Amino acid sequence: MSQIGRLAILSPGQGTAILPDWADASGMKDVCNNIQLALPDGPDVQKLLMTPAEQRLVSALNAHILLSAVVGCTSNQLRPHLNQS
Amino acid sequence: MTISGHSVGLPASLAFSNFYSDGVQGLGRVMVQRGSLLTEAQSREPGEMYAVLWKGRDGFTSLRDWVKTTHQEIWVACFNLETDQEAQVVLTVRQGIDIEKVLKDRFTSNIKRVIKLPIALGAHSPLVESAVRKFESFLNDMLLHGSLQSLNQGGTIFVSDHTHQEQIDPVASYDAAVIIKELTSLNEPVRFQRMIMYLVNNLGVTDIWEIGSDILTKMIREMGFNVNLRSINKPLELDNAVRDLANLGMVNRETRVGSPILELGVNEARTILEAVANFDETQINDLSSFNGVGGYTHEQIRDAILVYFSHLFDTHENAENGNKMVKNDTERDLTLEFSFDPYVSGVFVTRLRSSSSNRLLIANVMSLDEGEEWRSGVDDTRDGVRISLEVDHVNTLEDFKHLFRYARWTCANMLTWDSDGIILPEELSNRERR
Numbered sequence: 001m002s003q004i005g006r007l008a009i010l011s012p013g014q015g016t017a018i019l020p021d022w023a024d025a026s027g028m029k030d031v032c033n034n035i036q037l038a039l040p041d042g043p044d045v046q047k048l049l050m051t052p053a054e055q056r057l058v059s060a061l062n063a064h065i066l067l068s069a070v071v072g073c074t075s076n077q078l079r080p081h082l083n084q085s
Numbered sequence: 086m087t088i089s090g091h092s093v094g095l096p097a098s099l100a101f102s103n104f105y106s107d108g109v110q111g112l113g114r115v116m117v118q119r120g121s122l123l124t125e126a127q128s129r130e131p132g133e134m135y136a137v138l139w140k141g142r143d144g145f146t147s148l149r150d151w152v153k154t155t156h157q158e159i160w161v162a163c164f165n166l167e168t169d170q171e172a173q174v175v176l177t178v179r180q181g182i183d184i185e186k187v188l189k190d191r192f193t194s195n196i197k198r199v200i201k202l203p204i205a206l207g208a209h210s211p212l213v214e215s216a217v218r219k220f221e222s223f224l225n226d227m228l229l230h231g232s233l234q235s236l237n238q239g240g241t242i243f244v245s246d247h248t249h250q251e252q253i254d255p256v257a258s259y260d261a262a263v264i265i266k267e268l269t270s271l272n273e274p275v276r277f278q279r280m281i282m283y284l285v286n287n288l289g290v291t292d293i294w295e296i297g298s299d300i301l302t303k304m305i306r307e308m309g310f311n312v313n314l315r316s317i318n319k320p321l322e323l324d325n326a327v328r329d330l331a332n333l334g335m336v337n338r339e340t341r342v343g344s345p346i347l348e349l350g351v352n353e354a355r356t357i358l359e360a361v362a363n364f365d366e367t368q369i370n371d372l373s374s375f376n377g378v379g380g381y382t383h384e385q386i387r388d389a390i391l392v393y394f395s396h397l398f399d400t401h402e403n404a405e406n407g408n409k410m411v412k413n414d415t416e417r418d419l420t421l422e423f424s425f426d427p428y429v430s431g432v433f434v435t436r437l438r439s440s441s442s443n444r445l446l447i448a449n450v451m452s453l454d455e456g457e458e459w460r461s462g463v464d465d466t467r468d469g470v471r472i473s474l475e476v477d478h479v480n481t482l483e484d485f486k487h488l489f490r491y492a493r494w495t496c497a498n499m500l501t502w503d504s505d506g507i508i509l510p511e512e513l514s515n516r517e518r519r
Binding site: 004005006007008009010011012013014015016017018019021022024025026030031034035036037038039058059060061062063064065067068070071072073074075076077078079081082 | 324330
C-alpha cells in the first residue's frame with residue numbers, strides 16, 4: 001500500500017458471522033470489559049466472542065454485542081494512524 | 086474520512102469518530118440498547134429476513150411494486166445491489182410465511198436464489214416500529230448528558246445508508262441531532278448501492294475499508310466502482326492494516342512537503358485559505374473546538390497551504406530553490422518558505438523582515454506534521470508577542486486567538502501575493518476579501 005486517497009470506513013450489518021479469532025485480538029480484553037459495563041446481567045461478552053459462530057444463539061442483542069466488540073477494537077487500533085479529526 | 090455502514094453498521098461505524106464521548110463504553114451502551122430494543126420488538130412482531138437474488142435488471146421495480154400488494158406481510162428491507170445481470174435485495178417477512186415458495190410461484194423466471202439470513206429480526210420494516218421512539222429517546226438523553234457529540238466540522242463525516250425518498254442522496258452530516266435521526270430510522274429501508282454511489286461520486290471516496298466482514302466489499306466489487314477495497318475480517322488483517330498505516334505515516338512524514346494527502350484542487354485550497362483569512366479569531370471561545378475554526382480542520386488548512394503554495398511556486402518565475410518565495414514592498418520583505426525541523430518534520434514559515442536592516446519583524450511557523458493538534462508558533466518582535474504551541478505545553482485561549490490571527494495573516498498574504506503591498510496582521514479585519 002503506497003498511499004490512501006479519500007478513505008471511507010464501513011461497518012457491516014447483522015448477518016455478519018464474527019470470527020471467534022477476534023477474542024485474541026490485541027486490546028480486545030479491554031474492549032470487552034468496556035462493553036460489559038452496559039451488560040451487568042450478561043451475557044459475557046468475551047465468552048460470546050470466543051464461541052464458534054455456528055454455536056452462538058442468533059439474536060439481535062448478540063449480533064450487536066459482537067459487532068461492537070470488533071469495531072471497538074479495530075477503531076482503537078486504527079484511529080491513531082488515520083489522521084482523523 | 087467518511088464513515089458509514091449497513092444497518093447496525095451505522096452506529097458501529099461512529100466508533101471511528103468523536104461521536105461517542107467516552108469511546109468504546111459509549112459505543113457499547115448504544116449498541117446494547119439498540120440490540121435489546123430490537124430483541125424486544127422481535128418478541129412482539131416476529132420477523133425473518135431473506136436475501137433474494139433476482140435475475141435481470143428492472144431497477145428493483147417488480148419486487149418493490151409487488152410487496153406493496155402484500156398487505157403488510159412482506160417488505161423490501163435493503164436495496165443492496167443491482168448490476169446488468171442481477172439484483173440483490175433483502176426482504177423482511179412476518180414469521181411463518183414460506184417466502185421462497187411465494188416468490189418462486191410469483192416470479193418463476195426471475196428468482197435465482199432465496200437465502201434465509203441468520204438474523205432474528207424483521208428489521209427495516211414496521212415490525213420494529215416499537216423500538217424507534219425508545220431508541221430515539223435513549224440517544225437524545227445521551228446527547229443531553231454529553232455522552233454523544235457532533236463530529237468535528239470539516240473532519241470525519243457520517244453518511245447514512247437510508248434515503249428517505251428513492252431519488253435523493255443519503256444524509257451526510259457532522260451534526261449529532263441529524264445523526265441520531267438517521268440512527269433511529271430503524272424502520273426505513275437501506276439503500277446500500279445508492280450510499281456507495283454517493284461516497285464515490287459526491288464525496289470522492291477512493292478507498293473503502295470494511296470492518297468485521299467482507300460482505301460489503303464483495304458487493305461493492307460487483308457494483309464495479311473504481312475504488313480500492315479492503316476488508317478487515319480477522320485480527321491478522323487488522324495487524325496488517327495497522328502496519329500499513331504506520332509505514333504510510335513514515336512515508337508521509339518524509340515526503341510531507343509537497344505531498345498533501347487530501348488531494349485538494351487549487352480552487353478548493355483558495356476557498357479554505359479565504360475562509361481562514363476572513364475568520365474573526367475573536368469568535369474562538371472554546372479550546373476544544375479550535376480544530377475546526379473557520380469551518381476547516383487544521384489538516385485541511387495545512388493541505389490548502391501546501392497546495393496553494395505549490396501553485397504559487399509553479400506560476401512564479403522568481404520562486405527560489407529551496408521552496409522559498411520572496412516579496413518586497415518599500416520597507417519590508419515577506420518570505421514564504423517550506424523548511425524542515427528536526428522535531429516536526431515539515432514546517433511552513435512566513436517571515437517579515439525590515440528591508441533596510443534585515444531585522445526579523447514577524448515569524449509565523451505552522452507545522453505540517455500529521456498530529457491532531459496544531460503545533461505552531463509566532464514571534465512578533467514589534468509587539469513582543471511570542472507564543473509557542475507545542476505538545477505538553479499549556480496554552481491559553483488568548484494564545485490560540487493570537488496564533489489564529491497570524492495563520493490568517495499567512496493566508497491573506499498568500500492570496501494577495503500578486504497584489505502590491507504586504508498585509509500586516511493588524512490590518513486584517515479592515516481588509517476587503519480578494
